[in-house]
Amino acid sequence: MKLGKLNKFRGLDFFRILRRDWMAWYALWFLILYLMVIIISINFFNLNPYDQQTMDFFRPPHLSFSFSKGFSKFIMGTDDLGRDVYARLVYGARNTFLYALYAAVISSLVGAFIGFLSAISKSKILHTVRILISSVRSYTPIIIAFAIITILGPSLKNATVAITVSLIPRFTAICYEITSEELRKEYIKAVMLDGAGTFTMFRLSLFPNIRDVLIIQFTKHFSMAILDLAALGFLGLSAVNPEPELGTMIAENMDMLYSGNYWIIAFPGIAIITFVIAINILSDGIRNALHKDNS
């Protein structure tokens, strides 16, 4: 159990400990840089992912910089329809990561809400809801997406809904397990005997102690959502053709690989891998840092 005064500088301490783990520290900076590149490219450069340059099919990647002209026109080349791969990559990365973030945030909020409430309150209704939700735990996002997409048709929103629905049961189960495990410990009973209400107990004693697990689970679900969204895009169940999305980009241009135009599918794959690796390393580093911080 932690006291309020000792807890005061915990945030700064956390970053100091995270800094000792050089891999997690670089992963953090890499993620910040990555997001900056996406945001700056979209907002300050004149990029159009739909624009077809009819004279420039299959331009190989070419990077040059001069002060008079700026960057070369197609940094990562063009695809079979003469569209700028860099523009499609940036917009696709924004779509994939943003919608995966939506799925992770919404599913973790709903899951945490149901999990906490059903663990803390002894209400029969919430318990039933939790059991009902946990009984659909075995449905993976791709299978839920099959049902949704056969009826509503493929789109990025439907794929996100499918992933969100499939992530809720896992988060609920995890939240319920941690919370009911913590509630059995003695410090919670001590706080309750001191006369704290349920909400005060939750805010001051319970939540600080399960916060670490929640952060780790959230990052894990986020990286899972990215990979699932890309997989759905690859299977043709996510974004429809002209809309840029990383998995869809790879699926559309799969045959280009054999004609030697590697850059059209290499860059989207590298974009997914580096982002997900950075998130996973950061989550691992956060876990180690919190672990060292606690002990």
Added chain:
Amino acid sequence: MLVIIIKKLGMLLLSSIILLILTFWFYIRANNLGNQDIFLQFLIYLNRILRLDFGYSSMSFRPVTEEFAEFFIATFELCLIAMLVSVTVGLTMGCFAALHRDRWMDGAITNVSIFCSSIPIFWIAQLLISTMAVSIDWVPCSGRISLLYQINPKTGFILIDTLLDDSEYSLDAFLNACTHFLLPVFSLAMLPTTEIIRIVRNSLYSVMQQNYIKVAFSRGWSSGHIIIRHGLKNAMPSILGQCGSVLFLTFTSVIIVENVFNWPGIGTWIIEAIRNSDTNVVNAYLVLIGFIFVILNIFLEFIADLSIIFLNRYENEQISKV
């Protein structure tokens, strides 16, 4: 014991009812039956499912159940081999990492498994095809067996069928089928392996810190003996409890792997059905795969609970002997 069985049966019943309701919703929406008597329709639907009658596929005009059985065996064979590979590799690597805790071996295994779990399967599969199958032409890139071999399907498992075949080229066909397995199994086994490594390592970590393991080490027993007889045995309940996620991971990534390698299994079948909006096939897939998942999940939970009981009984016997 009886309480656990009743609980699991109740869970099974509940999950099946929810599954039935969800797939019934899909059935109503897909066949535009919303304006008819829902209860009567549900009874008809239930009757059809209990007879395993899912109608005819609009792609091939064959009964859906028959097609499902045919394609499922191909998928099952691929999944089985991939699971065997990932369990053997994952268990040994996980034990290594747990034994050499906080040393370079542990760090290397952890970081490599983080790296491997972050690669999208479809991308690594494409990379493998373009390098191993197209550039240097070591292994074939698609299908279950070369089209030049005529194999009569007896069991449906290609590895068994080729060996059972009477023709003179049966051994050649077997070796050919084995080379067709290499790339799909590698790309399918990668993700479950990392998951198993993580599970085994974390479960063994907590067991290896116990006092009885320290006692065993101080007695001078070999580390392999300690891991197998004491470490894994006590870590088994928590490992088995998390095994369900590995199975679901395999069963979903097999869809992607099959689509990349053009494997004639459930995954290619269902994606083709969705593109042609063949609702009977999708409905059959949702019901049958859903039931398989539900039963597997509950079976694994049951085994995990049983192992806890047996372990406790063993401990109690030891205590009473002393």
